[in-house]
Every structure is written in structure tokens, then in C-alpha cells.
Amino acid sequence: xxxxxxxxxxxxxxxxIAVWARAGSTKEFYVAxxxxxxxxxxxxxxxxxxxxxxxxxxAGLISFIGRDGSAYLMGWTxxxxxxxxxxxxxxxxxxxxxxxxxxxxxxxxxTARIIGVACxxxxxxxxxxxxxxxxxxxxxxYLHVDINTGVILGMAIVFFYAxxxxxxxxxxxxxxxxxxxxxxxxxxxxxxSAQVTGxxxxxxxxxxxxxxxxxxxxxxxxxxxxLGFAQYTTGTKSTIDIFCLTVxxxxxxxxxxxxxxxxxxxxxxxxxxTSAGYALIFIALLYTAIPGVAGFGRVNLIQTLNGPDNxxxxxxxxxxxxxxxxxxxxxxxxxxxxxxxxxxxxxxAFDSKGGKxxxxxxADPRGEMGQRLATNALVGAEFDATKQPFANEVxxxxxxxxxxxxxxxxxxxxxIALVAAGAVAAAxxxxxxxxxxxxxxxxxxxxxxxxxxNITDKQELMYARMAAVVAILIAGYFGIxxxxxxAQVVALAFGIAxxxxxxxxxxxxxxxxxxxxxxxxxxxxxxxxxxxxxxxxVFGGGDPADYFMGISPGGFGAVGLVLxxxxxxxxxxxTPPPSEEMQRIVADLRIPRGAGEAHAH
Amino acid sequence: xxxSSESAKAYWGENLRIIMFYLAIWFVVSYGCGxxxxxxxxxxxxxxxxxxxxxGQQGSIFVFVVLIWAYVASMNKLDAKYDVQE
Numbered sequence: 001x002x003x004x005x006x007x008x009x010x011x012x013x014x015x016x017i018a019v020w021a022r023a024g025s026t027k028e029f030y031v032a033x034x035x036x037x038x039x040x041x042x043x044x045x046x047x048x049x050x051x052x053x054x055x056x057x058x059a060g061l062i063s064f065i066g067r068d069g070s071a072y073l074m075g076w077t078x079x080x081x082x083x084x085x086x087x088x089x090x091x092x093x094x095x096x097x098x099x100x101x102x103x104x105x106x107x108x109x110x111t112a113r114i115i116g117v118a119c120x121x122x123x124x125x126x127x128x129x130x131x132x133x134x135x136x137x138x139x140x141x142y143l144h145v146d147i148n149t150g151v152i153l154g155m156a157i158v159f160f161y162a163x164x165x166x167x168x169x170x171x172x173x174x175x176x177x178x179x180x181x182x183x184x185x186x187x188x189x190x191x192x193s194a195q196v197t198g199x200x201x202x203x204x205x206x207x208x209x210x211x212x213x214x215x216x217x218x219x220x221x222x223x224x225x226x227l228g229f230a231q232y233t234t235g236t237k238s239t240i241d242i243f244c245l246t247v248x249x250x251x252x253x254x255x256x257x258x259x260x261x262x263x264x265x266x267x268x269x270x271x272x273x274t275s276a277g278y279a280l281i282f283i284a285l286l287y288t289a290i291p292g293v294a295g296f297g298r299v300n301l302i303q304t305l306n307g308p309d310n311x312x313x314x315x316x317x318x319x320x321x322x323x324x325x326x327x328x329x330x331x332x333x334x335x336x337x338x339x340x341x342x343x344x345x346x347x348x349a350f351d352s353k354g355g356k357x358x359x360x361x362x363a364d365p366r367g368e369m370g371q372r373l374a375t376n377a378l379v380g381a382e383f384d385a386t387k388q389p390f391a392n393e394v395x396x397x398x399x400x401x402x403x404x405x406x407x408x409x410x411x412x413x414x415x416i417a418l419v420a421a422g423a424v425a426a427a428x429x430x431x432x433x434x435x436x437x438x439x440x441x442x443x444x445x446x447x448x449x450x451x452x453x454n455i456t457d458k459q460e461l462m463y464a465r466m467a468a469v470v471a472i473l474i475a476g477y478f479g480i481x482x483x484x485x486x487a488q489v490v491a492l493a494f495g496i497a498x499x500x501x502x503x504x505x506x507x508x509x510x511x512x513x514x515x516x517x518x519x520x521x522x523x524x525x526x527x528x529x530x531x532x533x534x535x536x537x538v539f540g541g542g543d544p545a546d547y548f549m550g551i552s553p554g555g556f557g558a559v560g561l562v563l564x565x566x567x568x569x570x571x572x573x574x575t576p577p578p579s580e581e582m583q584r585i586v587a588d589l590r591i592p593r594g595a596g597e598a599h600a601h
Numbered sequence: 602x603x604x605s606s607e608s609a610k611a612y613w614g615e616n617l618r619i620i621m622f623y624l625a626i627w628f629v630v631s632y633g634c635g636x637x638x639x640x641x642x643x644x645x646x647x648x649x650x651x652x653x654x655x656x657g658q659q660g661s662i663f664v665f666v667v668l669i670w671a672y673v674a675s676m677n678k679l680d681a682k683y684d685v686q687e
Contacts, residue, residue: 062658067639067654067657067658069658070635070636070639070654070657070658071636073657073658073661073662074631074635074657074661074662077661077662077665078627078631078661078665080665080669081623081624081627081665081668081669084669084672084673085620085623085624085669085672086620089676203659204648206649206650206659207647207648207649207650207655208649209649215649216649217649217650217651217654233643233651233654234643235639239636239637242636243632243636243637246631246632246635246636268687269687270676270677270680270686270687273669273672273673273676274673276669277666277669277670277673280665280666280669281666284662284663284665284666287662288659288662288663291658291659587606587609590609590612590613590616591609591612591685592680592685592686592687593685593686593687
């Protein structure tokens, strides 16, 4: 009941703001009129940036992979340092609306512009699909509606404020969404930390010593080892893989079009720098709490599932949250040893990649205890007795950790409702920002600049709204029929941003000699090598043993980035320099004074 | 509104030095402490955390925030020095 109240209330708030901040011109639609205060812009950037992946998935991911998760924490925050120092102030001075705008104008080429449009659209769509799935999970679990109804509801809300309000509506809605999502993440984090360690701040609590005399992290290491998992505080991936993944995520973050566009909305160059500073503070509030939430959640999960005597918990005695998530299809139990108890340890309980259960959805058959049955349940309970005390019988979807955490810890009902509202806020705010970038790329960069430059401001605005509608419908389709590889697809988005957008922007600013040919060659090489590598290893059945230098597809964006720089610079050396006029413009964009407003042409 | 080209060149040079300085710190805390030397640092206990683990999951993020604000302050000073602020 409370979930309805919290989610419904937050929706009314967002719609109210959207009506108040309707966009009247293309400039208000694209860059909110260019007059957003840095603090508001920082909050909006933070909400824009922190998606369902940050809110729902990241803590869950770290909970299961421990130290290797550092790559995501550092990658998704360190990118802001690059943005603040290498891109944001100069892009603001250049004074255009979008990434393709900069690429097309700086390199004096519509071919470059169209490649920019393609990168923007690929990156943004792959990202949107993940957001819609997040909305679907929350709706199906907390509002007990069908996932499809949930997605359509989410689409309707985004439609309302993105299409009507444009950047202006989105910016002010995102400020509200930031407040909702940061409360929704930190309040349960404080509760959890206080409950487990006695310290209210999870940043300190994670290092605390428990009543047993062992620190939280040492306890985690112990629990993990006892159950056959890798130690929590040691890594399992190779150093070069983690290094490359971090580079790809950092440079990808700095190259995401929907984040970059944020820095066009502030009045001055100076404000672009401070905006990045505020954005990172607001992001760090959530990100530094994530390791705590991940760690405490892991301890609670293991202890609840395996019981105080570490022998398993009777299915009949398991708390309601287990059955609720089981009904949502994100938890499953396969009683391999037939003792009626749930046991959680290393290994798969179901016969598939990642141990995912294949539920028989049509008939929804139940076992004698009432548990959902899967068609691919492993038979027999073999396990390595030297490593773990029993065979694993549980499938836990990583994405449920943040949402289930407050329930596992038996926090008050309003905290659980707040988390649900926060997850929706995180998904919707990012989806809206992405949809806006897609519609801008189509209406402004493709229609207005390349195809028919004679359209009026009003017509362009109409095209932008139409593009937004189409984009929402496509995103909704992906939400209802989610590709089974959302995580890989999101990694693809970062890889592409890192290998195509980030280097071309950087070269455009820092290398006056960079010309049309170099830029086009660089972007194509970065884009194609990264997409090709990921495609081959993720979908094409490539063998991980053949990874280039042991670099997994998620980290290949770093290699694409290097290739891009090398190819672009070499090609530029052998082709004519850019026009005198352009060299003068590049020299000028390095000086803050005279930025004026973000303008069209 | 435009400044002399020598002064613009000097401004850009100082700007690059500032960026290099901060990015060096950025690299050391994240890629250095959090990845390359993480195993060695993990032998040191830091308020209940293995130090390398702490840098990777908490410390580097705090440093990033400080770096951006220090950069903002340095650039505001530099802009004023060359009189190129808005």
C-alpha cells in the first residue's frame, strides 16, 4: 500500500514540475534556455547519470564480485574528472547543443556529423533498454502489476515530461528525482549500517569491527571462503583486464552524449567546471555508500539463507521476501538434496549459463513446498566437499540486492516503499535524458543541419517531439521484450563512447591540427574495432581464451580508444590541415571569455 | 574581448600544466593505488579496510571530488591572472 503512495506521489510531483516548466522554443527544449544554476545542473546531471544500473545493479554486482567491482566504482566517478578538465569547459565555450554538432562543426564535415549522430543513437538506445527493464522489475514486484503494464505506465510518464518539457522540463524534474533517489538509497544504507555495525555511515561501518571481534570485511571473506566463493577483498580478474575496464568506463562516462549535453545548459564556462564538481559530489554521496550496502547485504543474505547454524533454512520458514522475489522470477530454489531446506553456496543450481532458472511460465508448476519449479533444475547434489559444506540450491539475480536489502534486514515498510520510488526515479530520469538526446540528434543534427536546413524553429521543435515519441515507443518495446543481454549491451554503450566520442572530442580541443580525414578515420576505427570485438565475443560465440591480451569485451573500449588516437593522428599528419578559420576557432575555444549563450548557428 | 596571442599561448600552457598535475594525482589514486599496487597496499590495514581495497572502493572517489574543486579554484585564479574570466 505504501509503495503505491510513494510511487504515485512521486509521479504527481514530476508531472507537476513538467507542466510548470514547459518548453516554448527549441533552445528551451535542447538546453533549457542555457540558464540553469550550477547546483541545480549538478543535481540534474547526477540524476541523469545515475540510472537503474547505479541504483539497482551496481551494489548487487559488487555484493557478488567484491573487489573486482572497484573498476565500476572508480570508472563511473573518475570519468567526471576527465569531463571537468578535458571536455566540459571547452565544449561549453564552443557553444553548440550536441555532440554531433561539435563533431560536424569542428571537423567541417557532415560525414563526421553523421557518424556522431550514429554513435549518439547507438549509445543512447542501448542504455535506454536497461532503464526500461529496471522500471519493469520495480513495478512487477511492488505494485503487483504485470511487467508490461509497468513499462507502459513508465513510458507514459516519460512521454509527458520529456516530450512537453524538453530539456527544461527534464532538468527540473531531474532535480526532484535526484532528491528522491538519494534519500531512497542513503536512508536504508544508514539503517543497514547501524543495524549491522552500530555506525550510521556505511562509509565507516564497512570498516567496523563486529561483536564477534572480526571486522565486517574479514567476516565477509570468511563467509565467502566457507561457502566456496572467492574471497570478498581479493580480485579474481587479471590486472590488465581491470585496468582496461576502468579506462573504458571512465572515458566512456566522459563521452556519453546525454552527460555532455548537460554542460551546454549552464550560463558560463566557469559554471561548466563547477557543475561537474557539484555533479560529482552528488554522485559520490550515493557511490561511496554502495560498497557498504553491497557488503552488509551480502552478510545478511548469506546468514538469512543458510540460517544461524549455517545448515540451511526450511523453505516453509523462509521470510516472505524470498517468495515474493521467487514469484517475480528473480530468485529460485532447487532442493537438490531433498532436505526441504534452502542452502546457498558457490556453484549453479540450474543448468544454464549463469545458473539462471527456466521457469515453466504457462502452467507455473509448484513443488510440494510451494516453490516454483524450473525445467532446467540440476539433479543430484554433487559438490566439492573440500571447498564447501553443501551444494548450491539457490539462484539469486544480482539486480534484486538493493531492492531486497531492506526486506532482508526487516526494515520498516516505509523504507521499502521509498527504495521502490527511488529505483523508479533513477530509471526514469536517465531514460528521459537519453530520449532527449536521441530526439535532438535526429531533429537538430540530422533534419535541421543535414537534410532540410530551411525548416523553422517551430517545425524543428515538432520534429524533436515526434522523434521523442518514436524513441519512447522503441524503448518501450525493449522494456517489454528485454534483450537477454542487458548488462553486455550497457558495456557496449560505454565501450563505444570510450572508443569513438571521447577521443574525437579531446583531439578536437587539444590538437589544433586535427582535421576532417583524421577525425573520420579515428571514429570509424574506434567504433568498428570495439563493436566488432564485442560482437564476436558476446554474440558470435568467441572463446574467452582468445581474448586479446586477456581483455574482456567490456574493457576493449580502452584498446579502441588507443587505436582511435593513433589512427586519427597518423591520418591527420598526412592530410591537409583544417582551415585557418577553424584553427582560429579552436584557439578561441581555449579562452573562457566571450562564451555567450549556447546558440544554434 | 580577445587577448593577445602571446598571452593566450601562455594561458594555455599554464592551463595544460594544471591539468597534467591534477591528472597525475587522478591516475595515481585510481589506477595506481586501486589497481596496479592494490595487492601490496592490501597488506596495510586502514580503519578496518585493506588499504588497496579502500582506495578502489572509497578513497579514489573522495579524491576525485577534491581534485575537481581544486581544479576549479586553480582555473578561476588563472582566468583572473590573464583577465580572461567572464
